Structure formats: structure tokens, C-alpha cells
Amino acid sequence: MARLNKSFDKALWVFHVNSGSCNGCDIEIVAALTPRYDVERFGIKLVGSPRHADVMLITGPVTKKLSEKVKRVYDQMADPKAVIVVGTCGCTGGTFYESYTLDGPVDNVIPVDVYVPGCAARPEAIIQGVVKAWEKLEKLRGDSV
Amino acid sequence: MGETGEVEGGFGLRHYIERFTPSAEEFLRKKELTPQELAGWFAEKFGERVRDIVAKEKPEGTKGALRRTIWMNADREILRDMIRSLIDEIHYPHLSVISGTDEGEKVELQYHIQVYYGERATETTISVRFALPKDDLWIDSICDLIPGALISEREKQEMLGVDVRNIYDSRRYFLPDDFPQGVYPWRKDETGIKPEMVRKLSEVGL
């Protein structure tokens, strides 16, 4: 992990995965990209391929049909990487606390670094989540040096 | 667009739409009827095979708009006949959805059909209930008459275990492929969701 250099703080590329969410958080993620919030200011960029990504933003309570795919996308991401769960249902199951087609919450499927609760999570909260992910990466850097 | 002939099978929906005789007149309303008259038409046409017809006109708002609804029970054998007659004599029906309930001894399907759309405040919702005994659970497919019924019919197969006869695509749509066969989420008997299948997300990791 010694390879973690400072540029990580300033250039986080994000890949968005919807694991069966209601869309509420997903539109808020897009809203975070647009002029009002403009996360590109902080070097955060949404990318189209998991191979390019540093951070996975995952929404939704993980349906059975998608849990394999979510794992695969996680594996496709190059190290070092972080996972941020956006939305209450991904954090704990939330309103879908009981079901027959869910494999979630997300941390049951892949390791999670940051939880952003909210139904739906506000763009400000999502940005804060990404900032927390930086802190985590910074901590990793501290440990390894 | 004409290539569908070369690639057959699967989701040959295009093929289906084209096979079903298209003509502009088919969409036109053939006869203007009030809900009461429509109820009478059903009673006359199908006699004993439709029962408990209730026609309602409920006022909505201040401009005299009426919400027209008809509820009825019918024998499943007349389903195709009913749709065909609606197309030929009344109006090409818009199938909103097929819903279904588990009534203990039988499964009941409700077909929510709209006619007389296209003009202000004339639309009539016809909800037809078909009771299917659980030991002989089938209904005819209406995909050739209304191709848009496909998803709804597939859903009834996987959620209630109804055998839709002559459906051209009987795969599951909603449930995962590894979902056990013979379990139907909307049933409230032993074939419904078993308690051990229910995952309590709120308790994971606590």
C-alpha cells in the first residue's frame, strides 16, 4: 500500500453500480455531478469502466440476480480501491428489511469502507462520503509508511 | 425491419405484432355505450358465463367528469372470446395489467381493461375476475390478441403459478433463475414464500 500517493486525494474516479435501488440515490449521484454541486471541482469523475475506477459508489439492497455481478465488478476494479454505499437500503436494508430476493445489505456481499445513509441520500451527503473515503485512503497511507 | 423472418424464436415479438391482422379500423370505437349499457352488452353476449356485474359512475371534480368502472366475475373459458368481441364490437382494449390474488381454494385473476380512451372523460375501466381452482390452474394466453399482455402473463406464471396456455415465451421475467421451482411469492398457502426463505436484512451483521 506504500504506492498510495497523494494524488489519490485529488483524483478519485468513481464507478456507479445500482444493485436494485429505487433510483432515488442514483439521481442524487448524478445531481452531485451537475453544476449545483459539481464534484469535478475536487477531481472526482464518473467513469464508464470499473477498470478505471478507484471508488465504487453502490446503491440499493443487492438483489439475488445482481449479487454475482456486483462481486465481479468489484473484482474488476484495480487496487487500491474503496467502496461507498449510498442510501439506507444499501447500508442496512432499510425499508426493505425483509425480503426473499435480496442478498444485501451491501457489506454482506463486498467489503464496504464508507456508509452514506439517507433515503435518499442528499448530494451533500454523498460528497461527504467521498471525502471520508479519502480519509480512509490517507489512513492506509499512514499505516504503510 | 423485415429481417425477423430470418431470426425466429425467442422474443419474436415483431413477428407477433405483424401476424396479428393490423388495420387502422381496429383501434376505432365501434359502439358508444354507457357503463350500464356495456354491462347489459356483456350480460347479453355471455349470458350465464358472466356474473355479478356492477357498473359504477362516480363523479370526479367540479366539471361533471365521471369515473366509469365495471366489475364482474366471468368463466375463464370466455376470456379470449371476450377480448375478441371487445375488439370486434366495442373498442380495441388497452390492457392495463393483470393482477392476481390467492383466495384459499382458488386463485383469482383480475384483468383490468380500458375501453373508450382517446377522448376526454370517456374511458371505462372494466375489471374482470376469473376464478381458477388451485388443482386446475390455467388460463388462456391473449398475447396474440393484445401482444402487450406478455409481461403481465409471464408475471402471473412466476408469481402465482398459473399455467398460461399457449404463451409464446414462458421464461421467468422477475424472479432470479436460481429461485426454487414451485414457490410462488404471491400465494398464501404452502407454495408461498417459506419463512426460511425470508432474509432479514436488518439483522445481518448485528
Added chain:
Amino acid sequence: MSASEQHIGLDIAPAPGKKAPYRFQVGPIHPALKEPMMFDFTMDGETVVNVDLVGGHNHRGIEWMGMRRNPVQTLYLAERICGICSATHSFAFSRAMEDALDIPVPARAEYIRVIVAELERIHSHLLWAGVAAHEIGFDTLLHWTWKLREGVMDALEYISGNRVNYGMFQIGGVRRDITPEMVPKIHDYLDYYEGILGKIIHVFLNDKTVQMRTQNIGIATKEDVVKLAAVGPTARASGWKTDVRYNQPYSAYANLDIEPITPEAVRGEVVGDIYDRIIVRALEIKQSIEIIRGCVSQMEPGEILWEPKMAKLLMELKKRGGEGVGRHEAPRGEAIHYVKKVAGDENVTYWKVRASTYNNLLAWVPMLIGDEIADIPLIVASADPCFSCTDRVAITNNAGKTILTGEELHRLSVEKTRRLMQ
């Protein structure tokens, strides 16, 4: 992104003397799809020969959950079927419940419901416009439309207190009033949209590259949409005048004159392509602004709830029984809920949700066949799909334990609000 084993039934026989068609899969996780859905294409070069839809990735079992919760709990679950159509499903569900149990709704509440539903339509159409622009690589338009959309979100937040999942609806009314002090600000918001909207619509309808990418692409004829039972803007863009607000007026819509919008108004003819769907949605935004103006001016003071006391409401709901259907014209088209409640039963006995995309799914097949790979994302987006609505279905159990009690949650919320206000 991946090969998968779940496609059965595609039986491809290459025509003699022709290059064998190959399979090309899009999804379920793909940047063009903000939600999981899989398309299994049979391609000939860059042309789509056939397409199979594999859905259900969002299936959460909401209907099953709803059948184990009481009507008020289910109402909030209905709101979470889809984060974009939060008002849609709560509107349709409350109407179904009111129809089944014979509950009257105060006139003022009907107007407030319509205002929220129309604000939602504006934000949903703007969202769609931005996503569609993004699909064709026109990010500038995405940013412009979403900037405008933030204004709508502000209005929704101002009225309801939340950006998504507004929690405005209650069986037999609405939970929050629009007070007279709020009215001028709502007018300000509406003026703001009207000011910018014209420019954005102008770019959408007149930009050469947008026209190149949208005209005569993804065509669905009127025959296709009628037979496939498509609804909403998807159907209207093909010339089918279907709009629940017009065909079967309900709520406060019955007091207003609403005409379904078809593309002839701008183009003079109906083609049924993506461009037509842009026209329909663009004009509907303007229509929604007028509807809200109408509602705000017609609204008269009065009650907003049939039964304000929760305990009494729940008791009343438990006592009554019946079955009913509730329909609402969502931004994407007709949404219909069917409920059945047995008298004396605490829970909703049966609940069927049918969202607009459910019916529009099949309309993709005629749209996609014959078009190119590059058109796929835009065609898919042009129906404004909402898979979470379509796949919906999640369920709750009354026996489920909550870790926070209602009082605790309320206390925490108040504290948080105080903190934020400092």
C-alpha cells in the same frame, strides 16, 4: 459487460449466404443504464436484428412486503418503489385504497396532490432530457437541464421538506399544507423555469447534431404502441392520445382542462421517433407549469386530511374492506395499483403495482430492431425506463423489530435539524 448463462430461447439460424449474426449484450451493469437491466441483442454488423429483454434485476419483492404491512406503512413503501416517481406510486396507491375503502378526499388535498405530482413530472422530464443528452455525448445539455432541475428540486424541498421521497401523501389527503405564504415563492420558481426552459427546448429541438441523432431513429408506429399497450409519452409520441388525466380525469385534474400532447403541434406530423418523444416531453413541462398555476389559483382553504389522527385512521382502515383500482398519469405514463383489503384485516391483503415502464418494455422491441449499436442507449432512454418501478415488489412484516422507536427517531431528527439551522 459480461456473458451470462441466463438467456434461453434465442434460436438463431443464420440465413444462407449471409454472415452469421452475433450476440451482443448490454447490461445489467452498464454506464448507459443508470439501473440494472439486460438487453441481449442479435446483431448483424452494427444493426440490431433481434433483441431479448432480461429484467428482474431490481426485483425486491415489494408487493410481497406490502401485503404484510398496514396500509399507511405500505404507502411509504410504495413511495420507495421508485425514487423518481415517489409521488406517482403514493398517488396511485392512495387512490386505490380510497376507492376500495370508500374514503373521501378533501378538495384542497386534491390540489396539493396534483401540484406535487406535476412538480415531479417537471423534474422527471428534465432529468430524462439530461440523461438523453448524456447518452449522445452532449454533456453541456445535461449540465444545463440539471441546473434547471435543481430549481424544481428546491421547490419540492420547499413544499415537502425532502428532495426525493417527499412523504406528502396520506390515505385520505396529504400530510402538509401549502400555506398562503408559500404561494409567491412557488410562482417565483415557476417563472424561473419558464425563463430558462425556452432556451433549453430550443437547443433540443433545433441543434443539428441532436436532430441527426434523434430523427427517424427508434420508430414505434401507432399500431405498435397500441398493441403493445404502451403508455405515457412513449405512446403519445407515436400519435396515440392516451393520458389518464384526460381520458379518465381524476383528483384535481378533473377541474382543469388538460389536452394530451402529441408531436404534431411542433412537427406537423407524427413519426414516432426519438425526436417526437423529445417534443412531447418538452411541451409537457410547459403544460405542467400551467397546471400548477391553475391549481394554485383555484385552491380554496379547507381541510387537507380525511382523518388527521393516525390511530383513528388505522382503526378505520382496519375496519373497512373492499377492492379498488387507482390510476395516475405518471411522468412516464399510466401507473395502476390494485388493492384488495378484507374487512378486519390489519394489512393490505393484496396489492398489485403496475408502473408505466412495465407496459413500455415491449415497445422497445419495434424501436430497437433495425437500428444501430450507437442508437441503443438513446432508444432505451427515450422510453424513459424505470426498472425499479417495473421490477418493484418488496414486502414488510409487522413482526419486524425496529431498533429506533418512533419517538427516538423524531427526537434525533429534531436535533439534527436544530444542528443544521445553527
Added chain:
Amino acid sequence: MSSVELLFRIVIGTLIAAVGGIVIGLAAKGVDRKLHARMQGRVGPPLRQPFYDVLKLFAKDNTVPDNAVGWMFNAAPVICLAGAITLLLYIPFGSILPVLGGHGDLILLLYLLIIPGLAMVVGGFSSGSPYATVGAQREMVTMIGYELPLATAVIAIAAKMNELFPAEPAFALSTIAAHPLWGEMGLLGIIGFAILAMIMVIVTPAELSKIPFDTPEAETELAGGLMVEYSGRNLGLFYLADGVKTVVMGAIIVALFIPHNLSPVFTGIAQGSIGAYMVDFGFFLVKLAAVVFFAVTVLRTAVARLKIAQVVTLYWIPLTMIALLGLILMMWDSVPMLHIAPWLGGA
């Protein structure tokens, strides 16, 4: 010049060109992204953002997919960057003459321009993903598409050079840089020349895979297309190559159409002095930024992505026609034409 001296010059020159090209390229990307964001009503990333991106990419893991052809997959980004840097050795920066100035001309440049694109195609095909394959096919088709108007423009300029300065090698960039054509022609010629400049500006985004011609990488269709399987260092190399290519394309346009230098204006600075080089280089950067702004930033802000068939049609029919028109106008401007229609000759 002895061969040792030449070798020394090449090594040092290449190093300077590589470092300079990369730095200028990344800076150009930063400016482009910032302006792009401002035009969209956003604040946008800081100017240094591309540098952070690259540093980060080099720190990441480099994944090679199982079904990829490993050596090709890894070689492609290196070749791509090397190809782009090689191009820099033939292009003058202001009054700084190219390292290999005397050894190659425009024709060589046209060939070399294909190398980075070809490397990307090879990388795409070798990554074993259907998205990358489709992207690679599209990249090839795009390359075939824009070569025609590009070649027409280059040939037109060379033909004019040959006509005006028969003593000097027509295709050499040094000739073109030494004699800006604007002052050498009549009105028709100037119009033709301006048309060719416009053609070059429109070819640039295709060469750089930028909207509206980013079909090979279309994020929403192909999830990154050619690049879909690349990560870490390899992706970083492509990222750098993209920056260098931006400089190359910008510099070619500057050299062909606005090779003017600023130092002659200042009488106080001696020609050939360090000061003169600095001034010209600074002026070159300004010109480069202007070209990148119009060819990349404005274009990608103002239009939507085209489809591959539309890209090819656009380049082959209207743009080639316009390029030919430019060529004809420049030829028409020649002296013999004045005998036929003196009033057409303009000045």
C-alpha cells in the same frame, strides 16, 4: 555534423521533447477541462487535475484480463506514447527548430500520425472484450474517414509551396514554417487556405477521439470502448499519449497555418538569442492554446456525439468536398488563372 553529435542531439532532443510534450499536453488538457466546465456552468477541476490523474493512475494496479493477448495488450500503450513523442521531433515549436527537422517532411508526419491510433486499435483488439473490439473497429473506420480530407489539405499546401518556392522542398515543415502562406496569395487563395485550416480543426477531434468524434470510446455506448479493459499504468500511458497527441495536432496546425513568430516584432531582441526563443515559444503556447480551445473545447461543448456511419459520411463527402474546394481555390489563385479571369484574382 558528426554522427556522435547527431546521436547526442537526438537523445537530448527526444528527452526534452518527451518531457515538454507531456507537460504541455497535460496542461492543455487541464485548460480544456476547466474551460469546458465553465461553459457548462460548472466550476470545473483545477488546472493541475490531469497531473494528479496521471500520478494516481501510475500508482494503481495494472490489470491484464485473462482473455487478453498479454504482450500486445501491454505494448500498445507504450507504442502509442512513443509514436506520439516521435511526432514531436519533427514539429517546430515557435522558432525552435525540430530535432529531426532536416530528416522528415509532411508525408512522414502523415504516416507517423497513424501510429498512435493504430496502437490503440491493437490494444483494443488484444484486450478480448467485445466493447473494446467494437471500439477498435470504429477507431479504424474513423481513421480511414479523416485521412482523406487531411491528406487533401496537406497536399494543397505542399502544391502551393512548390509553386511559390520551387527551390525548396515542398513537403518540409521548415519551408512551410518559414513562409506563411497568408501573405503570398490573393483573396481566393486566402479563402481556400482558411477553408483548409477549418478542415484541419475538424480533423483534430477525430484524431484525438473527442466529441463529436469519440465514437470509439463512447462512454454511454461502449463503456470506454477501446480503453475498457485498461487500468493503472497502461491507462496512464494512454492518458499521456492523449495529451501529447493534443500538442502534436495543435502544433501541426500552428506550423501549417500560423507559423508567425513574435520575436521579429521586438527590435530589442536579437534573432537567434535565448530571449527570442523564449518569446517565440511563449507565443507558440498561446497559439497552441487557441487552436486547442477551438478544435477541442468549443467543439465538444457545443455538439453531440455522432454515429460512426455519420462520422465517415461527414468526412468523406462534405468535408472532402470542402477540402477539395479549398484546394481548387488555392490553385485558382495562381498566376495562369489571372489571364482567364483577372477579376477573380482579387488582390
